[in-house]
Amino acid sequence: MKPTIKHSLVVPCFNEAENIEAFFAAVETAMQGYTDAYEIVFINDGSSDDTQAKLEGLYEQHRDRYIQIIRFSRNFGKEAAMLAGLRAAKGEYVTIIDADLQQRPEIAVEMGKLLDGQPDVDMVAAFQQERKESKLIEACKELFYKLLNRMSEVDIIPDASDFRTLRRPVVQTVLSLSEYHRFSKGIFSWIGYNTVSIPYEPDDRLAGKSKWNFWKLLRYAVGGIVAYTDFPLKLPVIFGFALLIIAAVTTVVLLILSLLGHEIAGAWWVSCLVSAVSSALAFGQGVLGLYLGKVHTQVKQRPVYIVKEKRSYEQD
């Protein structure tokens, strides 16, 4: 059975058992009067709760609907889940949407209608109008996007989320990028295309906790910077150069002073300089290591994720 799908929803799920059914119901309601030719691609990103059972329950119960379930062998992260979903999705439009109903399916329909009405628009991105996050996380995110935009050649709109709808050609373009360390917000902006942003207000999570915490976000941010710009690689060069100048000036000044007959007591500045230089070197090595690590995994050509099990309406 190979139906023509108008709209695909790609739904990364990590321990979302309590939300799956409500999410599905909300999608059904939202799609009413818009299209029947929609599919839902659930990616079970190595959940340790009942997510898989809930998904299979849905699948069995709604054989008349187009549902795919991709089950990872372990937790590979949302980026990997989104990639798997984009690969599996068949629709003319593809929306990436969370399972926790913070992002309402009605907005996905709104995005679809916008694409229907405006053929020159390639992608619709939702951005959060009002964040429901702690002040610390909010401030960190702001700083992160400021830094990233300063350093990289493309602008990433702060507050942009992965919640967006892509036309088929845009999906193919995203899939044609073979990088291992995926940072979707960067990719979506780097590929260009005509993008329209619409504001949305995230609802509260229906059930469960956010999978992010400060450290996970920090790792994501560092990963994003390393994946998206090679600016940090240049930092040690700047530091090194500045230190070299300081050293040179100091040497010249001291040389002149001693030539003029001044006695220079103590050599405390030598140790300062030595430690400054060695810390700069160490820092540089650390940065190099970060990049080498990325090159290393890319060279290994490991898959971004491993699918353990797959069910799809297409197999029936």
Ligand code: UDP
């Ligand atoms: N998610 C995932 N793998 C992960 C972490 C999260 O597939 O390792 C999914 C999660 O199930 C949800 C979406 O990504 O559907 C967004 O996660 P979450 O709600 O925790 O993030 P937040 O909304 O707090 O930014």
Ligand code: MG
């Ligand atoms: Mg959420």
